[in-house]
Amino acid sequence: MASDSKKDKKSKKSSTISQIRQIFKFTYADDRSLPWYMAVAFILPVLVAVAICLVMRTGWLTWILTILLGVMVGVLLATITLTRRSDRVGYRQMDGRPGAAGAVLANISKAGFDFPQDPVWIDPKTKDAVWRGSGRTGVYLVGEGDYGRVMKAMNREEERVRRITQGSAIPIYRISVGRGDKQVPLEKLQRTIIRKKVKLTSEELDQLKGRLKTLQMRQSSLNMPKGVDPTKVHVSRRALRGK
Structure with missing residues (x-):
C-alpha cells in the first residue's frame, strides 16, 4: 500500500511537471519574452528577502528561512506569470475563430x-x-x-x-x-x-x-x-x- 501511494505521488508530480513544460512550450512559441518575465517574477522576491536580511542584520537561521520564503514566493509568482501569459496567447489564437x-x-x-x-x-x-x-x-x-x-x-x-x-x-x-x-x-x-x-x-x-x-x-x-x-x-x- 505504501509503495502504491509513493508511485501515485511520483506520477502526479511528473504529470504536473510535464503539464507545466507543455504550457511553457506552447506559450514560448508565441511569446518569446516569457522567460524574462518569469525570471523577474522569480528573482524579485529573492532579492527582497536578501535586502530584508541585510537591513535587519538577522542571524544565519533567519537568513535561511527568509531566503527559502523568497524562493517559494518567487516560484509562485513565476507560475502565475506563466499561467496569465499562456491565457493571453490562448485567447489571441482563439480570437476570431468560429466557436x-x-x-x-x-x-x-x-x-x-x-x-x-x-x-x-x-x-x-x-x-x-x-x-x-x-x-x-x-x-x-x-x-x-x-x-x-x-x-x-x-x-x-x-x-x-x-x-x-x-x-x-x-x-x-x-x-x-x-x-x-x-x-x-x-x-x-x-x-x-x-x-x-x-x-x-x-x-x-x-x-x-x-x-x-x-x-x-x-x-x-x-x-x-x-x-x-x-x-x-x-x-x-x-x-x-x-x-
Whole structure:
C-alpha cells in the first residue's frame, strides 16, 4: 500500500511537471519574452528577502528561512506569470475563430454557471452563433459574429426565454463577443459574466435550468439548420495549449 501511494505521488508530480513544460512550450512559441518575465517574477522576491536580511542584520537561521520564503514566493509568482501569459496567447489564437466564445463559456464553472456546448442558433454560411446559459446571476445570451445578425438572433432567443420565465424577475443578459464598440473582447468574456450580481437561490437556479434544458431540447431539432454540425465550430483551449 505504501509503495502504491509513493508511485501515485511520483506520477502526479511528473504529470504536473510535464503539464507545466507543455504550457511553457506552447506559450514560448508565441511569446518569446516569457522567460524574462518569469525570471523577474522569480528573482524579485529573492532579492527582497536578501535586502530584508541585510537591513535587519538577522542571524544565519533567519537568513535561511527568509531566503527559502523568497524562493517559494518567487516560484509562485513565476507560475502565475506563466499561467496569465499562456491565457493571453490562448485567447489571441482563439480570437476570431468560429466557436471560440463557446470554448470560453464551457470553462466557466463558478456560481453554478451552465453553458451547453451546442449553440441555440447558428448561421450555416457565416458561422455566427448564439449560446444560451444560466447561473445564479440570471440567463445569458452570448453571441459571436456579425453584431447585427447576432442581435436579431438574440431578440428571438430572448422572447423564448421570457415565455418560460414569465412572472419572475430573472435578468437576461445579452453579450456580443468581438472587437466592436458594443462588443466584449473574447479575453474579457469570462470576467464579464462572473462579475454580475447573484439574483437567484440554488433552488430557483435548479428550476431555471430545468426549463432551459426543456427549451433546448425543443429547439435542437427545429432551430438547427440542416447539414450543420455544431460540434465542428468548437475550439478547445486545452488543445491550443498542447495538452
